[in-house]
Amino acid sequence: MEHRYLGNSGLKISEITYGNWLTHGSQVENDTASKCVHAALDAGISTFDTADVYANTVAEQVLGDALKGQRRESLEIFTKVYFPTGPKGHNDTGLSRKHMMESIDGSLRRLGTDYVDLYQAHRYDYETPLEETMQAFADIVRAGKALYIGVSEWNADQLRAAHHLAKDLGIQLVSNQPQYNMLWRVIEERxxxxxxxxxxxxxVWSPIAQGALTGKYKPGQPVPAGSRATDEDGGGAESIRSRYLHDDKLTAVANLEPIAAELGITMAQLAIAWVLANDNVATALVGASRPEQIASNAEAAGVTLDTGVLSRIDDVLGDLPETDPNKTQSPATRLT
Incomplete structure (x- = not known):
């Protein structure tokens, strides 16, 4: 497993991060989830990403239980705050000082740790002054509950404003967590x-486009039974179908298979290696519902795609990838 620095900091994280967005506490049994975490550790993955909203806080608990007994100093544990949790009351969402201060304590308790390496704003909160959010982040860092701060799906202007405030407050904003893959490139321009x-x-999350870049979805054919595109209960099925499962895109994905075969890697490994070829990407988030999935995907670490391969991929995909920078956005109002 290769490691990279996270932002302009001295923190190194594994090129592959294990994330438990759609699995722990919902789609797979806890025993299987624990086996996946241990498979990640066996593959050399040291970085683990979760959020309080995943399975309404249960995912954090499952990850914390699975990591018990591991040397804490050898791990990088990330979590997030913003979306509604608990009974989803009027202050159970957003980036207010109240919600953030209560949320970090809950996350630490569920994860079974005194601190997280990275605490992330899961979306931008248009209803809370950014100054209030950044001051809360600063107080969380100074209290030793988080070492660094990050955000997720913030646009360029929001990143610039937050970075300016963080610098004034003496804390480090080191990361952004966007969706990014061969077919979704909205972060590249700005x-x-x-x-x-x-x-x-x-x-980056969804480096394999929620499975669309693995080649398992075929043009003109029904989606496979049991795949994420059939999971209407929190699996992002509608998003997958509307964003990726179009015959022109699936045909292009099928045309990438010879490239992967020539390199001796799987389609998923090709997709992960592609995002890691961007030098602004520190790590690719991957999940798993079976231990063997994480072991296979972790092998993408260290795979180098030369400029010739990258050009061939661009030629195959043509103008199919989404590149509109305006599609990097947070909800206009808080979800309840």
Missing amino acids: VVPTSKELGISQI
């Missing part, structure tokens, strides 16, 4: 250049 300027890395 977010990535701004992040490079500010010393912010990308922690």
